[in-house]
Amino acid sequence: MSLLVTGSIGIDTVKTPNGVSENCLGGSAIYFSMAASYFSPVRFVGVVGPDCPFVLEQVFAGKDVDLAGLEIREGSKTFRWTGTYHEDMDNRTTDHLELNVLAEASPKVPKSFSDSKFVFLANTAPNLQLELLEQVSEPMFVAADTMNCYIQRSLTDLKKLLKKIDCLIINEDEARELTEEQNLIKAAQVILDMGPKAAVIKKGGSGSLLCGVNGEKFILPAYPVEDVIDPTGAGDSFAGGFMGYLAQKQKEDFQSLKEAIAYGTVTASFTIAGFSLKGLESISKPDIDKRFETLRKITSF
Amino acid sequence: MSLLVTGSIGIDTVKTPNGVSENCLGGSAIYFSMAASYFSPVRFVGVVGPDCPFVLEQVFAGKDVDLAGLEIREGSKTFRWTGTYHEDMDNRTTDHLELNVLAEASPKVPKSFSDSKFVFLANTAPNLQLELLEQVSEPMFVAADTMNCYIQRSLTDLKKLLKKIDCLIINEDEARELTEEQNLIKAAQVILDMGPKAAVIKKGGSGSLLCGVNGEKFILPAYPVEDVIDPTGAGDSFAGGFMGYLAQKQKEDFQSLKEAIAYGTVTASFTIAGFSLKGLESISKPDIDKRFETLRKITSF
Numbered sequence: 001m002s003l004l005v006t007g008s009i010g011i012d013t014v015k016t017p018n019g020v021s022e023n024c025l026g027g028s029a030i031y032f033s034m035a036a037s038y039f040s041p042v043r044f045v046g047v048v049g050p051d052c053p054f055v056l057e058q059v060f061a062g063k064d065v066d067l068a069g070l071e072i073r074e075g076s077k078t079f080r081w082t083g084t085y086h087e088d089m090d091n092r093t094t095d096h097l098e099l100n101v102l103a104e105a106s107p108k109v110p111k112s113f114s115d116s117k118f119v120f121l122a123n124t125a126p127n128l129q130l131e132l133l134e135q136v137s138e139p140m141f142v143a144a145d146t147m148n149c150y151i152q153r154s155l156t157d158l159k160k161l162l163k164k165i166d167c168l169i170i171n172e173d174e175a176r177e178l179t180e181e182q183n184l185i186k187a188a189q190v191i192l193d194m195g196p197k198a199a200v201i202k203k204g205g206s207g208s209l210l211c212g213v214n215g216e217k218f219i220l221p222a223y224p225v226e227d228v229i230d231p232t233g234a235g236d237s238f239a240g241g242f243m244g245y246l247a248q249k250q251k252e253d254f255q256s257l258k259e260a261i262a263y264g265t266v267t268a269s270f271t272i273a274g275f276s277l278k279g280l281e282s283i284s285k286p287d288i289d290k291r292f293e294t295l296r297k298i299t300s301f
Numbered sequence: 302m303s304l305l306v307t308g309s310i311g312i313d314t315v316k317t318p319n320g321v322s323e324n325c326l327g328g329s330a331i332y333f334s335m336a337a338s339y340f341s342p343v344r345f346v347g348v349v350g351p352d353c354p355f356v357l358e359q360v361f362a363g364k365d366v367d368l369a370g371l372e373i374r375e376g377s378k379t380f381r382w383t384g385t386y387h388e389d390m391d392n393r394t395t396d397h398l399e400l401n402v403l404a405e406a407s408p409k410v411p412k413s414f415s416d417s418k419f420v421f422l423a424n425t426a427p428n429l430q431l432e433l434l435e436q437v438s439e440p441m442f443v444a445a446d447t448m449n450c451y452i453q454r455s456l457t458d459l460k461k462l463l464k465k466i467d468c469l470i471i472n473e474d475e476a477r478e479l480t481e482e483q484n485l486i487k488a489a490q491v492i493l494d495m496g497p498k499a500a501v502i503k504k505g506g507s508g509s510l511l512c513g514v515n516g517e518k519f520i521l522p523a524y525p526v527e528d529v530i531d532p533t534g535a536g537d538s539f540a541g542g543f544m545g546y547l548a549q550k551q552k553e554d555f556q557s558l559k560e561a562i563a564y565g566t567v568t569a570s571f572t573i574a575g576f577s578l579k580g581l582e583s584i585s586k587p588d589i590d591k592r593f594e595t596l597r598k599i600t601s602f
Binding site: 087088089182183184185186203206207209217218219220221224225226227228255258259261262296298299300301 | 388389390483484485486487504507508510518519520521522525526527528529556559560562563597599600601602
């Protein structure tokens with residue numbers, strides 16, 4: 001079923017203990033779309049400046065990603081991020097940030113995308129996420145991500161957004177900041193009280209937690225990867241596998257959400273095995289399915 | 302089947318964000334024995350000074366813990382530990398430590414315990430762990446714990462010990478320090494190369510990892526507890542549930558080890574719900590079994 005993503009396209013420079021990748025393709029919509037495309041056709045909405053050195057038609061060649069929502073905005077510049085990962089690979093420092101086109105008006109959702117049923121609103125200002133969502137006529141399942149700066153600066157808009165979405169997908173620090181709860185089970189409950197019927201809290205190398213509005217819980221470790229090269233995009237790839245699976249299955253019951261978490265987990269495990277899209281772009285659906293079954297095996301007792 | 306534990310008995314003062322517990326009963330052998338007693342009879346070996354204010358016969362009244370190996374050493378003093386937990390409850394600082402009797406000769410294993418089949422050597426100097434193990438004639442499955450100070454100061458003895466045990470149970474920081482590997486899957490492999498056929502790495506609130514010598518892996522999240530009062534003794538209770546289950550089942554195959562990890566996990570979840578033994582001593586085996594089934598449910602997909 002139709003899956004729409006709105007999010008960033010970035011020029012990233014990433015430093016990890018394993019090396020440096022300069023001016024490589026990044027951004028939430030990029031990782032999300034590549035991950036989700038293994039499960040479902042993807043409708044892509046994002047904006048860059050004319051300086052963007054990447055041809056997304058080539059990046060997504062052979063993948064079912066519809067770029068009708070890609071805008072190349074004259075007179076603007078592409079988003080840039082430079083970051084350094086610490087030894088444990090779960091924490092990173094932003095060294096340099098140029099919002100550029102992301103600080104301007106959001107791109108439009110094309111008319112041909114307005115009937116999308118599954119929607120992922122990647123990280124941007126909550127008022128823009130709301131604006132983008134309004135352009136989709138009757139979505140069936142909407143998930144969104146947010147981050148610390150919006151929790152701090154745009155809490156009113158974020159709370160408005162939370163009343164209009166089905167699922168919030170955020171990392172543990174953000175969950176603690178948003179809810180002022182240290183305990184993640186309690187934090188998830190506070191998020192559910194704010195509106196969504198499902199809360200997903202990502203814990204990096206320690207896996208993730210899913211809580212449902214009827215008291216359902218699901219906890220899953222990360223897929224064990226021995227050689228983590230670059231964690232950039234892991235969270236967006238997780239969201240891509242998660243939403244892609246739901247769109248493919250056309251379901252949103254808790255059992256499907258659990259399976260989607262597992263698919264998100266294994267999809268992200270490919271992303272972190274290389275810089276930029278290297279780990280994720282070269283795999284096949286059977287590779288994902290194989291890790292899905294391995295994950296089931298190594299977490300069952 | 303017979304389960305022997307050697308470990309510490311302590312007078313603890315614990316500060317957490319939830320309050321302070323002064324001069325309460327602690328120590329690895331105490332938590333281990335209380336936890337394991339829900340699964341199997343326990344043979345207890347430990348030593349205190351005459352200053353110890355706790356009567357262990359009363360502490361373990363109604364539990365199947367044989368205190369024939371408890372020594373009250375004249376002229377010595379009981380081990381004391383004072384520590385403070387940080388906000389996240391996964392990290393703590395030792396404010397004050399008096400090894401006292403733990404810095405002296407280890408207690409003797411009574412003759413009546415020398416035929417024990419399952420043995421847990423809790424944290425102490427590796428040469429003392431070796432000495433204690435030599436007093437058991439034909440153990441079937443031996444597990445041990447260690448800690449940073451022995452990795453730093455007694456590595457030669459620790460490596461000798463690792464060749465004589467079946468399973469090492471340590472926390473993630475210790476695993477990284479012992480193996481000089483940041484990645485825990487690789488760290489577990491290095492531990493296995495040192496001798497044991499199973500390596501258990503505890504990750505606090507993020508669960509645990511079990512690796513077997515034939516490449517088997519098992520990863521389990523922690524049981525979700527909303528109100529963590531005091532994490533002291535969680536690791537020893539985990540080991541108690543783990544070893545208690547194996548001794549009860551009289552098996553050591555990988556499937557049994559996986560189930561034992563799950564039993565260790567849920568047993569520890571009771572310990573952290575109160576100071577000292579409060580959370581652990583008042584439960585029943587059906588309480589543990591119920592959480593075991595819940596853990597299976599919330600980790601399955």
